[in-house]
Amino acid sequence: MTSARGFQLLRSGMAGVEVVVADSAHAFGRHTHDEFGIGLIERGAQKSASGRGVVQACAGDMITVNPGEVHDGKPFDNSGRRWRMLYIAPPQLLEASDDIAPGTAFEFTAPVIRDAVLTARFRELFDAATTAGALRSDAALLSLVARLLKPVPQERPALVAGVTAARERMDDAPDLTPTLQALAADAGLSRYQFLRAFTRLTGLPPHAYLLQRRVQHARGLVREGMALADVAAASGFADQSHMTRCFVRSFGLTPGSFVQR
Numbered sequence: 593m594t595s596a597r598g599f600q601l602l603r604s605g606m607a608g609v610e611v612v613v614a615d616s617a618h619a620f621g622r623h624t625h626d627e628f629g630i631g632l633i634e635r636g637a638q639k640s641a642s643g644r645g646v647v648q649a650c651a652g653d654m655i656t657v658n659p660g661e662v663h664d665g666k667p668f669d670n671s672g673r674r675w676r677m678l679y680i681a682p683p684q685l686l687e688a689s690d691d692i693a694p695g696t697a698f699e700f701t702a703p704v705i706r707d708a709v710l711t712a713r714f715r716e717l718f719d720a721a722t723t724a725g726a727l728r729s730d731a732a733l734l735s736l737v738a739r740l741l742k743p744v745p746q747e748r749p750a751l752v753a754g755v756t757a758a759r760e761r762m763d764d765a766p767d768l769t770p771t772l773q774a775l776a777a778d779a780g781l782s783r784y785q786f787l788r789a790f791t792r793l794t795g796l797p798p799h800a801y802l803l804q805r806r807v808q809h810a811r812g813l814v815r816e817g818m819a820l821a822d823v824a825a826a827s828g829f830a831d832q833s834h835m836t837r838c839f840v841r842s843f844g845l846t847p848g849s850f851v852q853r
Contacts, residue, residue: 624659
């Protein structure tokens with residue numbers, strides 16, 4: 593278990609599932625996760641902006657976030673809030689959803705949910721992830737998914753090809769810093785057209801999106817055991833202090849505190 597700043601990263605017995613508990617007044621800046629996130633507010637309340645609108649969640653509410661969804665989060669007051677979260681890698685969750693409804697794509701549709709049955713199933717999965725074996729935890733995940741996920745509408749707006757290429761370019765090489773002119777030229781758009789399209793389709797302007805990819809890339813390198821100064825350089829940060837500030841804004845933990853002990 594790793595603990596810092598009111599946040600605890602617990603050991604997880606489930607592959608592809610991170611377990612976090614927190615009791616903090618920390619205010620998160622706008623950030624994203626690569627994973628599906630689902631959690632339970634246990635004390636206090638928080639307000640956040642998400643890709644699905646303004647979110648206000650109080651004690652007893654379930655909160656969700658989809659991979660790549662831009663969101664922030666701050667408590668209603670200085671007393672903070674206590675919550676527990678599960679961050680589930682897309683393959684694990686989508687495999688469960690496909691088992692329930694084969695061939696159907698899924699995502700979280702409601703950012704805040706109050707449902708006693710769902711809460712009970714979440715607690716079962718949380719406990720299973722930290723204490724039980726694969727049989728119980730797999731069953732708990734399927735039970736949660738069956739209650740929670742809704743089909744994704746099939747008529748989703750197509751991503752602009754140029755924006756998709758720009759995203760892939762930053763995903764593949766987050767340590768590099770392309771110019772807006774270069775990204776726009778590759779997309780066949782003016783700088784202004786590209787900036788508007790990218791921000792609309794991703795929820796972040798290009799520089800903020802690149803910063804999020806650097807944070808996610810750095811997290812992976814930290815987990816692999818790379819020295820923090822080397823992680824900062826390999827991820828494109830100005831220095832280790834810059835990386836640490838971005839980590840805390842996104843995860844509530846410093847890079848040194850993030851690795852499970």
